[in-house]
Amino acid sequence: MKELLQQLREAALKAILNADDAELEALRVRYLGKKGELTAILRQMGKLSAEERPAMGQLANQLRAEIEKAIDERRGELQKILLERKLERETLDVTLPGEKPKLGHKHPMYNVLDQIKDIFIGMGFEIVDGTEVELADYNFTKLNIDEGHPSREWTDTFYFTEDSRVLLRTQTSGMQIHAMETRKLPIRIIAPGRVYRKDEVDATHSPMFHQIEGMVIDKGVTMSDLKATLNLVVEKIYGEGTVTRFRPHHFPFTEPSCEMDIQCHKCGGKGCPTCKGEGWIEVLGAGMVHPKVLQGCGIDPDEYSGWAFGMGLERLAMGEYKINDLRLIFENDVRFLEQF
Ligand code: DAH
Numbered sequence: 063m064k065e066l067l068q069q070l071r072e073a074a075l076k077a078i079l080n081a082d083d084a085e086l087e088a089l090r091v092r093y094l095g096k097k098g099e100l101t102a103i104l105r106q107m108g109k110l111s112a113e114e115r116p117a118m119g120q121l122a123n124q125l126r127a128e129i130e131k132a133i134d135e136r137r138g139e140l141q142k143i144l145l146e147r148k149l150e151r152e153t154l155d156v157t158l159p160g161e162k163p164k165l166g167h168k169h170p171m172y173n174v175l176d177q178i179k180d181i182f183i184g185m186g187f188e189i190v191d192g193t194e195v196e197l198a199d200y201n202f203t204k205l206n207i208d209e210g211h212p213s214r215e216w217t218d219t220f221y222f223t224e225d226s227r228v229l230l231r232t233q234t235s236g237m238q239i240h241a242m243e244t245r246k247l248p249i250r251i252i253a254p255g256r257v258y259r260k261d262e263v264d265a266t267h268s269p270m271f272h273q274i275e276g277m278v279i280d281k282g283v284t285m286s287d288l289k290a291t292l293n294l295v296v297e298k299i300y301g302e303g304t305v306t307r308f309r310p311h312h313f314p315f316t317e318p319s320c321e322m323d324i325q326c327h328k329c330g331g332k333g334c335p336t337c338k339g340e341g342w343i344e345v346l347g348a349g350m351v352h353p354k355v356l357q358g359c360g361i362d363p364d365e366y367s368g369w370a371f372g373m374g375l376e377r378l379a380m381g382e383y384k385i386n387d388l389r390l391i392f393e394n395d396v397r398f399l400e401q402f
Contacts, residue, residue: 063110063118066103071125074099078132083140090133094126170402171272171379171391175254178274178378181298185291187250187276192237194256198227200236204358205315220258220269230258234275235315238351238370241277242359247366248280254375265387272375277351279361279368285318285350288369292322292348299382300327307342316349316370336381343381346373 074093081089093099104122107115179189201207202214212218213232222228237253245251253275261267278287289308296304305325313319323344326337333339348371353363376391383402385391390398 063103063106064121067118067121067125070099070103071128074129075132078129078136081136083137086133086137086140090129093129100126100129167396167399167402169391169394169399170383170385171375173402174379174382175272175274175375177299178295179252179254181295182252182276185250185294187252190237190241190251190253192231192234192240192253192255194231194258195222196229196231196236198229200239201229201231201233204239204355205235206352206354206358207314211314218260220260231255232259233257233372234273235370235372237275238277238315238355239359242279242356242361247361248278249368250278250280252276263389265389268376268388268392270392271388273372274375275370275372277368277370279351279356279366281366283367283369285369288348288350288371291369292346292371296322296324296345299378300324305331306345308348311347311349313347313349315352315355317352319347319349322346322348322371336384345378346371348372 070093074089077089078086091098095101100122107118110118183189198214202211203209207213214226216226219232220230222230234253234255234257237251237255241249241251241253254272256270257273258270261269263269278291289306293306296306304327307323307325308320309323311319311321321344323342325331326334326341326343328334328336329341331341333341337343348369351368351370356363356366356368376388379385379391380388
């Protein structure tokens, strides 16, 4: 009987060692199951003497344990092999070309803004950022725009409060005041950003648009600095030799004030559709910072002077890219944007 057990052991262990997952279960049934080979051998225990029985019983139990262990081990081994194969199959080939994500597209207006920022940074200006929700004090009062001025009307300006104290800024000029109140002199800044006015949408109007404010405050700054700087900027944008003219104008926060035109770069001043037959294109408003404004910000107008300008960014971009309708700039139709 011992020999039978020994034969069973050898046969079982050998079979288990080479079995695959499905075969393992069959082997377990075959050797250890109720109708299995081990049970069949044990049935013959009756033939043994009472002295032999316990030893044989122990031997059989050991064999059962050994076969179970072998099955477990083989199962573990198979799982390991399976996992290895799976990992091998799922290995990433990092040398394969990837899928390119579709990148967005820079808005043409921001191309123009970047260009202008670069020009001014090159001249030692700093770019400053302001909030679009503003106090009437900064949007109007401190800029020498008194109560009762038409631009303060509720029909023109978006107010947040009944007392007309808080509003959506209608111009970036308030940034002049913020800069003078918070910065050390001398000051050289440009402040681009959104502004809001109660305008109906059409090909040239939008209730939201962008301005770029610029300002210099230093000792001995004059109107000729203003003209020289702006002429230089215009030449960088529109090309060397671009002709400008400065027309007298009125703004409450500058004195003297002017508007700057450029001679139409399309027709050279003869008159064409681009300049609407005028020969000139209005580009910006500017002037020498009003002494009252300086004083209101704690700057002595006898010691310091400055100049400022404000221009519309959309108009500039439309001119540069020959865009004929302002609405195209805000609609963000990629078919339009991708042309630039
Ligand atoms: N803020 C003015 C506007 O919206 C433009 C302007 C004019 C700005 C003269 C200035 C300036 O800084 O000096 O029409």
